[in-house]
Amino acid sequence: MGECEASRCLHRFRARARRLARALPTLALVVLASSSLPAHAQSAPQPAAETKTLGILLLRETLDRPPPLSLLDIPPNDEGLAGARLAITDNNNTGRFLGQEFRLDVIESASADALLAGAEKGLATGQHFLVLAMGPQTLLKLADALKGKDALLFNAGAPDETLREEDCRANVLHTGPSRAMLADALAQYLVWKQWRRWFLIRGQRSEDEAYAEALRRAAKRFGARIVEERAFEAEGGSRRSDGGHEQIQQQIPLFTQNAPAHDVVVVADESELFGEYLPYRTWEPRPVAGTQGLTPTSWHPALEQWGATQFQNRFRRAANRTMRPLDYDVWLAVRSIGEAATRTKSTAYPDIAAYLRSPEFEIAGFKGQKLTFRAWNGQLRQPILLATPKLPVSVSPQPGFLHQSSVLDTLGNDQPETKCKLEGAR
Amino acid sequence: MRLKYLLSTGLLLLSVAGADAYTVFVSNEKDNTVSVIDSETLTVTQTIKVGQRPRGIALARNGAWLLVCASDDNIVQVFDAKTLEFVKTLPSGPDPELFVLHPKGNPLYIANEDDNIVTVVDIEKGTVVTEIPVGVEPEGMGISPDGSVLVNTSETTNMAHFIDTASNKTIDNVLVDARPRYAEFTPDGAQVWVSSEIGGTVSVIDAKTRKVLGKVSFQIPGVNADAIQPVGVRIARDGKKAFVALGPANRVAVVDVASRKVERYLLVGQRVWQLDFTPDGKQLFTTNGTSNDVSIIDVEKLRVTKSVKVGRYPWGVVVAPF
Numbered sequence: 001m002g003e004c005e006a007s008r009c010l011h012r013f014r015a016r017a018r019r020l021a022r023a024l025p026t027l028a029l030v031v032l033a034s035s036s037l038p039a040h041a042q043s044a045p046q047p048a049a050e051t052k053t054l055g056i057l058l059l060r061e062t063l064d065r066p067p068p069l070s071l072l073d074i075p076p077n078d079e080g081l082a083g084a085r086l087a088i089t090d091n092n093n094t095g096r097f098l099g100q101e102f103r104l105d106v107i108e109s110a111s112a113d114a115l116l117a118g119a120e121k122g123l124a125t126g127q128h129f130l131v132l133a134m135g136p137q138t139l140l141k142l143a144d145a146l147k148g149k150d151a152l153l154f155n156a157g158a159p160d161e162t163l164r165e166e167d168c169r170a171n172v173l174h175t176g177p178s179r180a181m182l183a184d185a186l187a188q189y190l191v192w193k194q195w196r197r198w199f200l201i202r203g204q205r206s207e208d209e210a211y212a213e214a215l216r217r218a219a220k221r222f223g224a225r226i227v228e229e230r231a232f233e234a235e236g237g238s239r240r241s242d243g244g245h246e247q248i249q250q251q252i253p254l255f256t257q258n259a260p261a262h263d264v265v266v267v268a269d270e271s272e273l274f275g276e277y278l279p280y281r282t283w284e285p286r287p288v289a290g291t292q293g294l295t296p297t298s299w300h301p302a303l304e305q306w307g308a309t310q311f312q313n314r315f316r317r318a319a320n321r322t323m324r325p326l327d328y329d330v331w332l333a334v335r336s337i338g339e340a341a342t343r344t345k346s347t348a349y350p351d352i353a354a355y356l357r358s359p360e361f362e363i364a365g366f367k368g369q370k371l372t373f374r375a376w377n378g379q380l381r382q383p384i385l386l387a388t389p390k391l392p393v394s395v396s397p398q399p400g401f402l403h404q405s406s407v408l409d410t411l412g413n414d415q416p417e418t419k420c421k422l423e424g425a426r
Numbered sequence: 427m428r429l430k431y432l433l434s435t436g437l438l439l440l441s442v443a444g445a446d447a448y449t450v451f452v453s454n455e456k457d458n459t460v461s462v463i464d465s466e467t468l469t470v471t472q473t474i475k476v477g478q479r480p481r482g483i484a485l486a487r488n489g490a491w492l493l494v495c496a497s498d499d500n501i502v503q504v505f506d507a508k509t510l511e512f513v514k515t516l517p518s519g520p521d522p523e524l525f526v527l528h529p530k531g532n533p534l535y536i537a538n539e540d541d542n543i544v545t546v547v548d549i550e551k552g553t554v555v556t557e558i559p560v561g562v563e564p565e566g567m568g569i570s571p572d573g574s575v576l577v578n579t580s581e582t583t584n585m586a587h588f589i590d591t592a593s594n595k596t597i598d599n600v601l602v603d604a605r606p607r608y609a610e611f612t613p614d615g616a617q618v619w620v621s622s623e624i625g626g627t628v629s630v631i632d633a634k635t636r637k638v639l640g641k642v643s644f645q646i647p648g649v650n651a652d653a654i655q656p657v658g659v660r661i662a663r664d665g666k667k668a669f670v671a672l673g674p675a676n677r678v679a680v681v682d683v684a685s686r687k688v689e690r691y692l693l694v695g696q697r698v699w700q701l702d703f704t705p706d707g708k709q710l711f712t713t714n715g716t717s718n719d720v721s722i723i724d725v726e727k728l729r730v731t732k733s734v735k736v737g738r739y740p741w742g743v744v745v746a747p748f
Contacts, residue, residue, distance in 0.1 A: 093542065093562045094583040097599040307581060307605075310521065310540045310563050342584065342601065364582070364604040364624040368674075369652040407650060 053101045054347040055127040056334055058084045059115050060108045061134030068272040080133040082319035083327030084334050091338030100341055112138040116145055123151055128349040131333045133157040143169040152353045154333035157326055164377045168420035173378040176329035179214040181412035182296040185384030185396035186289055187218035192398045195263035200229040202268035211268035227260040234273035252281035266290040299328035300387040308366040332365055339363050377420040381408035448704050449746040450711050451492055452720055453480035454737025461736040465704055468734055474510050477503050482524040483742035486549055495522040507746050517554050519545035526567040535576050537564040544578050556594050560587045568609030577618050579606035586620045588636055598636040602629040610659040621656035628656050628670055642686050649675050658700035663707050671698040671712060678712055680728055692730050694721035705747040713740035
């Protein structure tokens with residue numbers, strides 16, 4: 001896969017990337033912004049005598065991607081970063097009682113080499129915990145280069161299955177869900193609804209195919225059937241023009257005509273090139289789910305269950321916008337490091353890294369139950385939200401999907417089927 | 427199931443005969459109401475409109491006042507507990523969730539879930555005395571029987587903060603399992619029981635040394651461990667038994683305080699949240715959020731005797747001595 005085929009998470013960076021690309025040479029190491037934040041304006045009660053600092057490095061790969069169809073979906077410049085900042089504040093709020101201080105440094109670049117150089121430099125200055133918001137190729141490059149060193153990497157953005165399967169790495173933990181987890185979460189709900197006949201429409205990019213493959217796998221796994229599959233040829237070019245709905249209103253019904261009887265249209269369009277055109281325009285009046293319509297996601301800005309309201313409010317006050325899935329995935333990574341530091345009462349890399357990998361580790365993530373890492377591939381187990389743009393609709397795993405050890409393992413590749421062989425871990 | 431239910435309802439009719447009648451107040455988080463239940467007839471006698479998102483609920487002035495946290499209105503409302511007429515509002519700080527009254531009757535300590543503080547309010551004057559900084563998302567509030575020590579739990583910091591009520595300063599911060607929700611002192615003031623919703627445990631803390639003496643954990647056959655989420659905790663007045671609401675496990679655990687062993691699990695409604703005893707200690711009322719009802723437990727027989735339909739998402743419960 002080339003850079004243009006990178007995973008879905010990356011398109012979230014594209015608005016920022018475009019601006020950066022204009023302003024800076026391609027291989028620039030953009031920023032080394034320190035954002036060590038004071039936890040609270042008020043003095044900490046009973047501050048610990050000696051404060052130890054733990055540095056966390058956030059590495060963000062910027063990529064040039066086409067703009068989304070909807071103005072509402074333009075990614076903010078601080079996507080992911082804002083989640084890291086909130087987690088640092090949360091960590092420091094606990095840390096002030098324990099004499100621990102957390103510090104965030106950020107490196108942004110479009111260049112994998114620059115990111116690697118930044119990671120190595122960070123490592124040399126004692127930053128052992130690296131949170132990665134980048135494409136799978138760059139992630140693997142960093143993971144392999146840092147193999148055997150005192151560095152633990154958190155994949156917070158790349159949903160690629162291969163990173164958890166044949167290309168898994170012992171020095172990487174994944175806080176964001178994989179495509180299989182997302183597709184399984186959706187499939188369980190559609191099957192629960194008895195919408196078992198799916199009409200799959202996929203885009204032509206490689207990540208679309210990966211998402212479509214996750215849907216095919218999920219259909220088979222949970223007893224649904226893909227009755228028809230069509231590839232949508234979304235041509236590039238300007239999607240901002242005066243007028244447009246006239247043609248789309250003709251185009252989509254024609255494209256979805258003459259499909260076998262189906263209950264739901266499932267769409268695989270991670271780049272948001274055409275999926276938003278499907279709802280209300282299909283030949284048959286059917287709901288749309290997948291990358292658009294009813295969407296499986298790690299986070300939703302309107303989630304209020306499980307104490308999430310305060311979390312959303314905190315984020316909004318700090319970032320002046322609502323929380324996006326990448327913010328949440330990064331927040332989870334930085335909070336996991338903080339949680340391990342709290343539990344071990346240590347800021348030393350070996351203590352924290354060992355605890356993060358131990359069965360004792362668990363983290364609360366506003367999803368109604370503890371989240372833990374899968375020992376066999378480092379993936380964080382988590383409930384997946386199913387949501388429309390405005391509100392969460394449901395949360396998977398759905399009732400009735402059972403598992404001998406954790407129902408969360410009904411989402412994604414399970415231990416008996418994994419292709420991941422972690423070398424030297426655990 | 428239904429047969430068992432009918433049978434136990436029959437038992438209830440026998441068991442409450444002769445018991446004193448009390449008034450039970452239940453805050454309905456989603457309805458913006460408080461349901462008033464007669465503990466003798468076990469029927470809802472009245473439903474009163476309150477502020478938005480009512481959660482924590484308590485009595486003050488020896489039962490004359492009913493206090494309700496109206497979380498989304500950022501106030502505490504005071505009602506006359508007998509006439510149910512609105513009396514006044516108290517300042518509460520942002521997003522009040524749970525509160526506890528000093529045993530002497532004043533002040534009121536309020537956990538401000540959205541602002542990392544505990545607000546101390548004089549309920550007579552209606553003024554804020556002070557604000558005490560604590561961890562992220564303060565929630566549970568417990569006070570020692572002599573009123574000298576306040577314990578607040580912070581849900582995301584995962585600590586029980588011990589606060590000296592004379593100086594309103596934190597004196598210690600005890601780490602517990604994930605998402606601590608409730609703090610309850612034993613009647614002798616020696617221990618504090620702190621429930622951890624996500625951790626799935628109750629930490630028993632020595633109130634003097636502030637060391638964790640041990641943890642109560644729960645296993646229920648046929649119930650996934652992830653669904654066992656301890657929230658409300660109440661300890662019987664004789665200090666022998668603790669009752670722990672286990673959230674989506676839909677059960678209340680009966681725990682022997684001395685050995686910290688679970689003796690029994692009582693099946694109640696769905697997502698059981700908070701609990702309160704009748705003043706005679708014979709009945710325990712539980713709020714069941716997802717099933718919109720209240721379960722009544724016979725404390726001596728350790729049986730669930732009845733459930734009563736209330737408003738949507740019942741959250742808190744308090745029983746008045748009349």
